[in-house]
Amino acid sequence: MTDEEVLQIALDTGRIFNDGDEQAAYELIADDFIDYEAPEGAPRGPEAYAATAxxxxxxxxxxxxxxxxxxxxxxxxxxxxxxxxxQVADFMGVPATGIEVRVQHLHVFRVVDGKVSEHWAVRDDLELFRQLGAWTKPLQGAPKPVPAA
Known part of the structure; x- marks a missing residue:
């Protein structure tokens, strides 16, 4: 596959999350798909990805x-x-707050034979929890570490 085709498949996964298009999960996600962002032992495959969305x-x-x-x-x-x-429901132990959030994510998709086979993500969860009021981030930055003796 070309780089452009791989990129388009990754971009098309947005239909699953943004549009709630669960059929897209079966079109775009491999049966043996692994989501490394999911907890250990979580189900795999298109239904698992659709369920997360x-x-x-x-x-x-x-x-x-x-x-x-x-x-x-x-x-x-x-x-x-x-x-x-x-936020309108519990998220990772934080009860619904009604707060609007804006948070950056990085997602890596591996595409094999035209379907996403693996997914990794890095989300700014500290910023998410700060916006939800569940964590107070120092405004002036963290204290400087003390050098080891």
């Missing part, structure tokens, strides 16, 4: 993943996203 869309009203940068090389594509949404 379904859950996120129930937690976050008006959930949106906006692509701001994207590229592909070989069998991998990288997307830098801005996630926005209003």
């Amino acid at each position: 379904r859950w996120m869309r129930t937690v976050w009203e008006n959930a949106n993943w906006e692509v701001v940068d994207a590229f592909a090389k070989g069998d991998k594509a990288v997307l830098r996203l801005i996630f926005t949404g209003r």
